[in-house]
Structure formats: C-alpha cells, structure tokens
Amino acid sequence: MAENLDPTASHRRSLKVTTIATLGGVAAAFVSEMTVSDPASRTGLLVMFGLVAVELGLMRLLGVDVGDFGAKDHFYVAFMTFALWFVTWGVLLTAGVSL
Template sequence: MDAHRRGVAVTTVACLTGVAAGVLSSALATGATDTTGLGLAIVAMLVNLGVLRVVGVNVNEFGAKDHLYTAFMTFALWFITWGILLTESVSL
C-alpha cells in the first residue's frame, strides 16, 4: 500500500471508529459523567489496530507518532460526536 492510501486508510478508520464510539456512548451511557462512554472511546482506540490490519495497513511499522495520531483522532471524533448528542439530548 502506498503512503497516500495508507494515510487515507488510517485517518478514515480512526475517524469512523471515533464517531461509532460516540454514538455507542450516547446509547449506552446514562449521562455525561458515566465512565462507560470513556471506556468505549478506549476500546475504539484498540479496535483501530485490528481494523487497520484487516484493511491491509502494516501496523507493525507504526511508531509512537502514528499511535498518538490514531488515538487523538479517535478521541477527538468521539468527544465531538458524544458532546453533540448530549447537548441536543438525543436518545438512542
């Protein structure tokens, strides 16, 4: 996989798992202070590596910078998604 496709795949997977974790947090957590939501974000960060392997990205080549990038992107999208759903009082 060339560098451009690898970068697109890594970013896409990190963002989509963050959004999925945010939606699941809204569905499963009882409120903003429920630690279930944060647990789901951490699980999503770990799921990223498995999904990237399935997509064909060699995660064994990842350095600290790559791991921090995927963790940050997942956390950021989880935070934004769950924050919007909490603010709008959406119940799933």
C-alpha cells in the same frame, strides 16, 4: 523498494488510517450514547479506548502494517478517535438525542 514502485502507497495508507480513526470516533460516540446513562461517568472513555483497539485490528485487516507504527502513529490514531468522539458525543448530548 516497493514504495518507489507505487508512489501513491503512502497516501493510500494515510487515507485508510485517517478514515478508520475518524469514523471510529463517530461510532464510539454513538455507542457511548447508547450504553452510558450518565454523561459524567468515565465509561464513555472506556468505550472510546476500546474502539481504538478495534480500529487497530481493523487496520490490520485492511492491509495497513500496524507493526510499523511508532508512538507518533498510535498517538495520532488515539487523538483522532478522541477528537471525533468528543465532538460527536457533545453534539448528541446537547441535542438531547436518545438512542
């Protein structure tokens, strides 16, 4: 019933989820760059998956009902985080940035 009263609630929820997932992926890339010495190591993936867990907690704090998430929603958050982590860390490694 509350969804009918606020037609923008679903849109705002989607914006929160997408923003947190994408910014989390960028943050995971910078953390990976700072903590992982060998880019071939799988430790960077652990950083990324750890940040996915942090993102879900952050979403809960920002009022997104994570309990309503299905498999598709969890996959979306993990994929968006992975995609931005992969691209950002790839750019950082290619540019030779050291943090």
